[in-house]
Amino acid sequence: MDMRCKICDGLLFKYIGKPRTNPVFPRILKNDYRIFQCQRCDYYFIFPEIDLSQEEWKKFYETDYFQVAKQTQWHKRIRQKERIERLELLENSLKIAKGKFLDMGCGEGLVLKNAELLGFEPYGLDIARNLENTDSDRYHFFLGNVFEANYPDEYFSAIYMDSVLEHLSNPMETLKELKRILKPGGALLIVVPNEDSMENSFKKLCYRLIFQAGKYGKIKPFIAPYHIQGFNKKSLSHALKSIGLNLLVLQDFGGNYPFWKNDRIGSKPFFADIFLYGIGLLSIVWKNQIQILAIAKK
Ligand SMILES: [Zn+2]
Numbered sequence: 001m002d003m004r005c006k007i008c009d010g011l012l013f014k015y016i017g018k019p020r021t022n023p024v025f026p027r028i029l030k031n032d033y034r035i036f037q038c039q040r041c042d043y044y045f046i047f048p049e050i051d052l053s054q055e056e057w058k059k060f061y062e063t064d065y066f067q068v069a070k071q072t073q074w075h076k077r078i079r080q081k082e083r084i085e086r087l088e089l090l091e092n093s094l095k096i097a098k099g100k101f102l103d104m105g106c107g108e109g110l111v112l113k114n115a116e117l118l119g120f121e122p123y124g125l126d127i128a129r130n131l132e133n134t135d136s137d138r139y140h141f142f143l144g145n146v147f148e149a150n151y152p153d154e155y156f157s158a159i160y161m162d163s164v165l166e167h168l169s170n171p172m173e174t175l176k177e178l179k180r181i182l183k184p185g186g187a188l189l190i191v192v193p194n195e196d197s198m199e200n201s202f203k204k205l206c207y208r209l210i211f212q213a214g215k216y217g218k219i220k221p222f223i224a225p226y227h228i229q230g231f232n233k234k235s236l237s238h239a240l241k242s243i244g245l246n247l248l249v250l251q252d253f254g255g256n257y258p259f260w261k262n263d264r265i266g267s268k269p270f271f272a273d274i275f276l277y278g279i280g281l282l283s284i285v286w287k288n289q290i291q292i293l294a295i296a297k298k
Helices: 054-068 073-093 110-117 133-138 171-181 198-209 233-242 268-285
Strands: 013-017 034-038 044-047 100-104 121-126 156-162 182-193 246-253 291-297
Touching: 073 110, 073 156, 073 182, 073 246, 073 291, 100 110, 110 121, 110 156, 156 171, 171 182, 171 233, 182 233, 198 268, 233 246, 233 291
Parallel strands: 100 121, 100 156, 156 182
Antiparallel strands: 013 034, 034 044, 182 291, 246 291
């Protein structure tokens, strides 16, 4: 099988380790999967490729994905604030009038609602249905992937893709398709986890100190939320620039959540939050927080 970087076509890789596997994945245990990093653009990926069908992934996402992301009221408030800030950033990046807005991987439709309030005409797409029925019509919901949706050329003024790219088996083809359906002067917003964040490196170090180095690895493709590839600022900007988009914003975020406003005060995760807050502050200084946000213009 040809081993070539999907992002930059590079041919030199660093071996990172073997992925941990959740017992719900018995079928794929047969393959000898390994995690690598491209030496040229820093992209993390698994080899050989995971051969689950869209239907099989869908089952995992519908049963598992949102339970993993169990959120307290505190988290919900933070997420809401972040969504609005991002949408405003996207709005300010447009060189054209606000028009059709696509949320790639719209989940329960919270972004669509906020986009509508800002004056966009929202469209939702997802491989799993988590929208209310009434919202499905209102937001032109499409069940499936963006290729199946086959939107016309230059259809959307803005496209929003939060926590999706790291799940796709064809990241570059998807980005090219998004470029095709984006209007000239329109903007694409992407959020991905930062694989090389200070928090990740710190957790890895902690596991090493208790002689469990194998337990905390990069990308974790077989454990929810199933990231089958991983980015840092370098690989994400490479991906966007190489398809001919103009990178307007590239920043890390997510390191400074106010733990003292947390609903979980006194619980175990609360103490972990205090500790991680310290790491978070350092990661702000070092510009290496847990998530990356990019906005690119066509
Ligand atoms: Zn590469």
